Amino acid sequence: MNQASRRRHHYHLMTMYSNPSARKWKSEYTTDPSILPFHQTLPNYGPTPLCPLPQIATNLEAHKVLIKDESRRFGLPAYKILGASWAVYRTVTRELDLPSTASLEEVKAAAGDKGFEYYTATDGNWGRAVARMASMLGAKAHVYVPKVMLETTKKKIAHEGAEVIVVDGDYDGAVKEAERIGKEKRGLFIADIAWEWYQEIPQWVVDGYSTMMVEIDQQTEELVGRRPDLVVCPVGAGSLAEAVVVHYKHAVPSSAVLTVEPDTAACLMTSLEAGKIVSISTKDTSMCGLNCGTVTFTAWPSLRDGVDAHVTVTDEEAKVAEETLAEMGILIGPCGAATLAGLTKACKEGKDEIYLNRDSVVVLLGTEAPRGAALDMA
Ligand SMILES: Cc1ncc(COP(=O)(O)O)c(C=O)c1O
Structure with missing residues (x-):
């Protein structure tokens, strides 16, 4: 870990954290190969869609921006x-x-x-x-x-x-x-949260999320012939982000990882800056699932070393992103839309730190259905 290479920017009210050494960091963690076959045996299994966002790609000057739509996973309104x-x-x-x-x-x-x-x-x-x-x-x-x-x-x-x-x-x-x-x-x-004395089951939760990454890789392989260059993930306690980091930092070549959390529940930002897990008290946010005050214990080493950049977003920014997606016909709730808000912010504050260029293929994790739809679903 190289503390000196970590940077945090304060421009106006904008905040971004980056860790250049994550670019070369490798995860040694491997997940159980029986996970995807297990999910395939469950009723109503099917890969969730990976939807292109061509207008966003044009605006952000990337090759492709795609959103993984988790609004109907096994008929439930989130990836959990x-x-x-x-x-x-x-x-x-x-x-x-x-x-x-x-x-x-x-x-x-x-x-x-x-x-x-x-x-x-x-x-x-x-x-x-x-x-x-x-x-x-x-x-x-x-x-x-x-x-x-x-x-x-x-x-x-x-x-x-x-x-x-x-x-x-x-x-x-x-x-x-x-x-x-x-x-x-x-x-x-x-x-789905680990502490020092409770790790095995939350680790299986993280492992279970790997199916989402395996599907994404198959889908981007079909679309563009390779894995994504950048994956953008929302963070509550950090289990999903751990799954993203261990998968994409194990792969060769590895992908960059940008994580996003609400400015009112910035437990990962606080911990990254401190170099250790720091619990914070949080305030209400429309991104309910991301309202967590402590990074999950097992995720911390991977997030500390493997997250390339991290941004916080406001409720208002998540709302604008949700509306933008809805105008494009993609119905995703605030936690998932936060990834678009985070990517937009990171592009303004430090495009180089997320290694984004005109060839980049970016995947946003759209982790939930819009609130109303989530409640209405059978
Ligand atoms: C919809 C949604 N997205 C993302 C997350 C973040 O997950 P994690 O707590 O694993 O960081 C959650 C957590 O509850 C969630 O409900």
Whole structure:
């Protein structure tokens, strides 16, 4: 790690962090090759679309800008089910001492009357994904949610067959309660955030996200004959960004990674500047899924060393990006649209630091459906 080579720009109110040494940094991490075949066995599997944004490419003087549309992943309005499904499956196969190639039917049959129950916490998409996976395995999920959660969101989670428990507190309080009760009831606690004492399951969540990258590579290979040059990823606690970094910094040649988070929940920016994980208190943001105050423990070394550049965006910038995409017929919610806002900002502040030129193929991770649509989906 070379602290001296890290740069942060302050022009007017704009902020960008860059790490030139990430360009040559290699990830040694490899993911389990059974993940994509596993996802392919789940009902309604299909690669999500990679949509071209020709006008954006022209405006930003890039060869191609594409958005990975995760607004309908397995019929759910976000990508989270990729990680939730693999993490639940690996947890139960571990409990049953089965290999990571066992079929869903084999697992379900072996789990039989063992009475596995899953405990998790969520601010929306994650809990619904865990609940969906639990019901696929014939098991019960108990989903702890913060006090402020919308009734419609709670109903969607309950509709998956889960018990929804409202905690008198925020998301962090819900996580603590899910972990405490899960332990008390000898259930399986499934979280998408890691701490020093809880790493294996969140790592499976990250591993599960690798399917998105494998699909992107196949899609860009078909479109332009190679992998993307730059991938832009939204950051909450950083699990998805970890999946992006380990995949694209393992590949040869590697791709550049730009990460984006809300200016009101800039836990990665704060940690990158400090050179260590620093927890912050966050403020409300329209980018709800990105409202996290602490970088997930397992992601930190990869993000510290492998993120080429990082920007923060405002709610207003995410809204403009969401509207711009909608005008182009691409319906993506604020967390996913934040990538377009971040790319636009990075192009103004430091195009060289994201290695963007007229030959570049850029992929934005459009991680969710627009809010209304997310709530309306069956
Ligand atoms: C829609 C959406 N996009 C992106 C993220 C960021 O994910 P992570 O917490 O892995 O950084 C989240 C997290 O909840 C999300 O819900």
